[in-house]
């Protein structure tokens with residue numbers, strides 16, 4: 001069974017009844033991550049994962065949770081039932097409507113009722129296609145037959161026990177407007193409380209959808225007894241814009257998903273629509289939602305974890321780069337005043353509490369950013385000293401994309417400690433596999449031009465190589481931290497970061513890097529050696545214990561990047577010893 005992410009811990013909001021608000025300025029949020037989101041290729045979740053997400057949707061304060069499609073499988077029936085029984089009965093807190101999806105068919109509706117009726121506020125979300133293309137080719141029914149099925153199935157749902165029924169006209173935007181008004185009028189008469197205009201294939205434009213929604217509102221009989229909802233897909237990248245245009249034209253419920261996941265190119269993204277309404281309230285005529293935006297980041301992360309669908313780095317609101325700055329002019333701006341380039345408050349979306357701008361050092365960075373990072377690392381440089389490091393930094397960025405604190409340390413250290421590394425790699429040869437120990441042969445060259453060769457066995461290729469290096473260098477030391485990550489999925493560039501320490505029994509516990517995923521490959525650090533990060537210091541602060549030294553290496557080969565990282569750290573340690 002997949003591991004479940006921890007539910008975000010927070011106090012459940014007092015029952016605000018926002019989700020039954022009749023305030024015309026209130027926009028209801030229907031989250032369909034667990035139904036349309038799950039329709040994203042690769043997005044399937046287990047029942048346990050779905051309930052974990054549902055719990056967090058409650059904290060987020062969504063009004064309706066579209067929990068799934070109970071007829072689709074016993075697993076999904078079970079998921080919807082668990083969500084309805086638990087999340088749909090949270091006492092003393094925000095209590096969302098729990099919706100189950102169903103085609104316009106008795107068996108789907110019966111199954112939906114069996115799954116969701118345990119919730120205090122169950123809803124049926126039924127739908128049928130209304131465009132010519134769908135009716136003719138898919139349903140093989142004419143318009144009159146489709147209206148009759150829709151009307152009868154809504155009435156049937158009422159008779160089964162559903163009080164709250166929403167009806168979606170699939171492919172609305174390619175349907176005849178007057179036909180839509182007719183079918184919506186019929187289902188409202190039969191008992192539907194919400195009618196959904198669905199841009200199922202994501203073909204609409206913002207300039208078009210507003211007029212479309214307005215037309216439906218003006219021409220549907222009995223529309224005053226229903227809420228108009230909008231469901232937009234992202235095939236043209238316009239799902240959010242269309243959703244907002246729909247709201248401006250009078251839709252008061254929106255169907256959205258966390259991270260915008262969903263069928264094909266996905267759905268409108270909850271976080272983007274909600275933040276647009278919140279941040280540009282003045283343009284949205286004072287409309288508002290009940291979403292507690294400070295849970296957006298945590299919920300987004302949970303959905304990534306549960307679905308395995310990663311968020312692109314530049315994704316609005318929740319992407320890793322959404323609040324990061326790499327170019328010098330922007331970095332200078334945000335360092336002087338965050339508001340220069342950050343218009344959304346990171347605290348508002350629960351990004352972090354430190355509220356410091358995220359400065360990523362790279363090819364386009366400037367002196368202000370470099371100086372600020374150097375200061376954080378404990379180096380206060382100005383004038384020619386700063387210029388000198390800045391020049392080296394720019395040269396480094398031509399060769400290396402991901403500039404770490406380690407690299408910056410190295411730029412400073414190479415200036416103050418040594419011009420050349422004391423030990424450099426001559427060659428490395430490893431043999432490893434599933435039969436017995438790994439072996440490594442390493443040749444190192446020292447600064448005086450001497451060559452040393454050693455071989456060793458180990459519990460993995462990296463362990464073997466490190467032991468061979470230890471045999472050559474003959475300085476008591478310990479590996480206290482080892483991290484590896486892959487920078488580039490296609491070329492699989494391995495970035496290794498290590499920390500070594502003199503082996504005098506008192507190990508300093510700091511971590512030099514912030515980015516890499518923990519990864520151990522057999523060269524296990526000494527027991528008790530790994531600890532918490534105490535900043536970015538690499539070789540200056542002894543903490544009253546043995547000093548530790550960090551190094552990083554980058555290669556397409558994991559063993560080579562590991563050896564480079566180790567040698568850099570070891571060189572620092574040896575240089576420090578020789579200088580003191």
Ligand SMILES: CC(=O)SCCNC(=O)CCNC(=O)[C@H](O)C(C)(C)COP(=O)(O)OP(=O)(O)OC[C@H]1O[C@@H](n2cnc3c(N)ncnc32)[C@H](O)[C@@H]1OP(=O)(O)O
Nearest residue numbers: 039069071072073103104105127128129138139170200263
């Ligand atoms: C736009 C949307 O997102 S709609 C929701 C899409 N989501 C899903 O499809 C996920 C869940 N789906 C499933 O697990 C399966 O498709 C099931 C269990 C619902 C149905 O599986 P099957 O019975 O094998 O049918 P299958 O999916 O192959 O075909 C769909 C059938 O439903 C019919 N159908 C499609 N929409 C509707 C509707 N709204 N109301 C009534 N019938 C419909 C189709 O015409 C077709 O009927 P046919 O067998 O008479 O040709």
Ligand SMILES: CC(C)C(=O)C(=O)O
Nearest residue numbers: 127168170198200231
């Ligand atoms: C079921 C409906 C609302 C849907 O997902 C769509 O039309 O895209």
Ligand SMILES: [Mg+2]
Nearest residue numbers: 036200231263
């Ligand atoms: Mg959809």
